[in-house]
Amino acid sequence: MAAAFNSTVRLAQRPTGLPDASTWAIADEAVPALGAHDVQVRVDYISLDPAMRGWLNEGKSYIPPVEIGAVMRAGAVGEVLASSTAAFSVGDFVYGSLGVQSVYTGAAKGLTKIDPTAAPLPNFLGGLGMPGMTAYFGLHNVGQYKDGETVVVSGAAGAVGSVVGQIAKLKGSRVIGIAGGPEKCRAVVENFGFDACIDYKSENVGKQLRALCPKGIDVYFDNVGGEILEAAIANIALRGRIVICGAISGYNDMAGMKGPRNYLNLLVMRARMEGMVVFDYVEDYATAQAQMLGWMQAGKMKLTEDVRSGLRNFPDVLNLLFTGGNTGKLVLKP
Amino acid sequence: MAAAFNSTVRLAQRPTGLPDASTWAIADEAVPALGAHDVQVRVDYISLDPAMRGWLNEGKSYIPPVEIGAVMRAGAVGEVLASSTAAFSVGDFVYGSLGVQSVYTGAAKGLTKIDPTAAPLPNFLGGLGMPGMTAYFGLHNVGQYKDGETVVVSGAAGAVGSVVGQIAKLKGSRVIGIAGGPEKCRAVVENFGFDACIDYKSENVGKQLRALCPKGIDVYFDNVGGEILEAAIANIALRGRIVICGAISGYNDMAGMKGPRNYLNLLVMRARMEGMVVFDYVEDYATAQAQMLGWMQAGKMKLTEDVRSGLRNFPDVLNLLFTGGNTGKLVLKP
Numbered sequence: 001m002a003a004a005f006n007s008t009v010r011l012a013q014r015p016t017g018l019p020d021a022s023t024w025a026i027a028d029e030a031v032p033a034l035g036a037h038d039v040q041v042r043v044d045y046i047s048l049d050p051a052m053r054g055w056l057n058e059g060k061s062y063i064p065p066v067e068i069g070a071v072m073r074a075g076a077v078g079e080v081l082a083s084s085t086a087a088f089s090v091g092d093f094v095y096g097s098l099g100v101q102s103v104y105t106g107a108a109k110g111l112t113k114i115d116p117t118a119a120p121l122p123n124f125l126g127g128l129g130m131p132g133m134t135a136y137f138g139l140h141n142v143g144q145y146k147d148g149e150t151v152v153v154s155g156a157a158g159a160v161g162s163v164v165g166q167i168a169k170l171k172g173s174r175v176i177g178i179a180g181g182p183e184k185c186r187a188v189v190e191n192f193g194f195d196a197c198i199d200y201k202s203e204n205v206g207k208q209l210r211a212l213c214p215k216g217i218d219v220y221f222d223n224v225g226g227e228i229l230e231a232a233i234a235n236i237a238l239r240g241r242i243v244i245c246g247a248i249s250g251y252n253d254m255a256g257m258k259g260p261r262n263y264l265n266l267l268v269m270r271a272r273m274e275g276m277v278v279f280d281y282v283e284d285y286a287t288a289q290a291q292m293l294g295w296m297q298a299g300k301m302k303l304t305e306d307v308r309s310g311l312r313n314f315p316d317v318l319n320l321l322f323t324g325g326n327t328g329k330l331v332l333k334p
Numbered sequence: 335m336a337a338a339f340n341s342t343v344r345l346a347q348r349p350t351g352l353p354d355a356s357t358w359a360i361a362d363e364a365v366p367a368l369g370a371h372d373v374q375v376r377v378d379y380i381s382l383d384p385a386m387r388g389w390l391n392e393g394k395s396y397i398p399p400v401e402i403g404a405v406m407r408a409g410a411v412g413e414v415l416a417s418s419t420a421a422f423s424v425g426d427f428v429y430g431s432l433g434v435q436s437v438y439t440g441a442a443k444g445l446t447k448i449d450p451t452a453a454p455l456p457n458f459l460g461g462l463g464m465p466g467m468t469a470y471f472g473l474h475n476v477g478q479y480k481d482g483e484t485v486v487v488s489g490a491a492g493a494v495g496s497v498v499g500q501i502a503k504l505k506g507s508r509v510i511g512i513a514g515g516p517e518k519c520r521a522v523v524e525n526f527g528f529d530a531c532i533d534y535k536s537e538n539v540g541k542q543l544r545a546l547c548p549k550g551i552d553v554y555f556d557n558v559g560g561e562i563l564e565a566a567i568a569n570i571a572l573r574g575r576i577v578i579c580g581a582i583s584g585y586n587d588m589a590g591m592k593g594p595r596n597y598l599n600l601l602v603m604r605a606r607m608e609g610m611v612v613f614d615y616v617e618d619y620a621t622a623q624a625q626m627l628g629w630m631q632a633g634k635m636k637l638t639e640d641v642r643s644g645l646r647n648f649p650d651v652l653n654l655l656f657t658g659g660n661t662g663k664l665v666l667k668p
Contacts, residue, residue: 259593
């Protein structure tokens with residue numbers, strides 16, 4: 001069943017600060033014809049991620065920026081409606097960079113088949129997708145996590161943070177989350193099973209970390225940057241590791257970005273701060289996904305998706321990430 | 335030949351900012367009697383190091399602060415004048431934490447015998463001492479340096495920086511130094527054999543690093559912090575390593591210390607920033623010293639000591655480190 005039209009969200013202009021309506025051009029377009037080795041995919045769920053903000057900026061980063069006029073880049077899952085390649089058949093479900101649109105028509109290369117009976121579709125954007133892989137490889141490969149170490153995670157109610165903490169809990173760690181507001185903090189402890197959660201909106205994070213991690217933090221998984229990063233550096237354990245996964249507190253004001261003033265505590269504690277990009281681990285995704293799926297099926301790993309509807313709502317829904325409006329993996333259903 | 339009196343430099347009060355005359359109490363004191371298992375050592379050369387500034391501050395660090403009223407802590411070399419322990423004989427030369435004084439009288443524990451015929455005595459405070467060990471283990475163990483990588487060193491004319499660069503040159507690297515003023519930069523290139531040296535006082539460090547390291551910096555060895563650290567982060571190569579050895583630019587104004595505003599480039603480049611303290615490698619000093627001595631004797635490693643005289647000049651001589659007044663390892667002869 002071919003699609004009648006394609007609703008798209010294109011980048012109209014580069015934002016300074018928080019994106020708004022003028023950042024985006026939303027339209028219904030004709031569905032392009034299928035070329036050779038192409039597929040047409042009905043986009044079922046679109047992943048909204050903090051990293052998207054970085055993709056809107058001009059200049060060199062770990063991947064090229066989204067061009068003005070292009071469909072906004074996004075990971076997504078959907079069902080194949082038409083195919084001109086032997087690699088995919090009509091009815092297959094796929095994951096890939098399908099973009100913020102209702103119908104993807106283009107190269108089949110880079111798409112991977114997923115099994116929709118193994119887990120709910122949005123899980124493939126969360127625990128089994130980029131956030132889950134980021135948590136897994138960030139904690140293990142960059143954080144050099146060893147079973148039982150003390151772990152602190154910021155953005156603890158988010159798609160990445162909630163998985164980081166759950167993995168570390170499964171492996172016998174004391175895990176402290178940091179999140180904004182009592183509701184999120186409750187979810188972090190009651191739903192995701194962290195030992196405690198610090199509400200950065202109402203508590204002194206440094207003081208709380210000192211009290212909750214008297215022996216210091218072995219692995220700090222940073223999704224937010226800013227003063228919370230400083231509080232973690234101040235409480236890092238000897239030879240602690242800080243995984244720099246993101247800095248959502250600064251994404252909309254890169255010019256005003258501050259560095260951690262107390263970074264010399266890394267020297268005092270012989271500690272390390274290291275950046276990570278999940279795409280580096282793509283060859284090992286399958287192993288990690290199998291592990292995650294095992295935990296999910298055994299009821300040991302809870303994934304929370306915050307599913308919003310309507311492609312036209314994309315501008316507002318995206319900004320929930322920057323205003324702290326979502327709990328768990330933020331997903332848009334076109 | 336017992337000493338007649340002991341000239342001492344004691345900590346009178348903790349400085350805020352740059353230490354000055356009021357920081358120190360200088361006096362001639364009676365030489366204490368030798369207890370059991372003690373030695374008396376004529377202090378011949380005293381090592382002056384940027385780290386000394388940190389030892390003057392109250393509060394937790396990698397070693398306890400110097401107490402008010404105590405003889406200022408310092409590594410030094412000298413000759414044993416008297417001994418009540420079988421471990422040392424009169425006439426032995428030793429290295430250890432002898433303090434800023436003309437005669438050390440106290441425990442023999444922690445002192446090590448040195449061979450004064452192997453190298454000039456001040457070398458045991460430079461290339462064969464703490465700075466040389468810092469360079470060696472910082473580059474190899476923390477910097478995870480691999481032969482031939484591009485290396486950038488700040489404080490390149492200093493005791494640590496000059497050795498870092500020479501080791502990397504010996505191992506086939508392109509090595510760029512950063513130092514203050516044309517004289518130091520000339521010494522870095524002509525005396526220590528670096529490929530180039532950027533004068534941070536007259537040149538744009540970021541622009542020069544971009545030009546001189548077009549493929550990025552694999553290992554940046556940081557002795558200074560501040561804007562020079564930011565310039566290095568901006569030019570770090572994929573999976574580059576930054577060794578945080580010191581931050582002399584900020585030592586006298588810790589409250590006003592700034593963090594690297596562009597630390598998120600660590601994420602983009604999957605790079606690492608890690609602190610080091612040389613004392614962690616004490617068990618491997620002998621191996622590194624043998625290696626250094628081999629290079630020195632083969633004429634492949636130049637060590638420059640800046641030897642100043644007079645214990646009473648200690649306050650002014652120490653401050654040369656913070657005003658950029660020395661070239662090479664700064665040493666005081668009491």
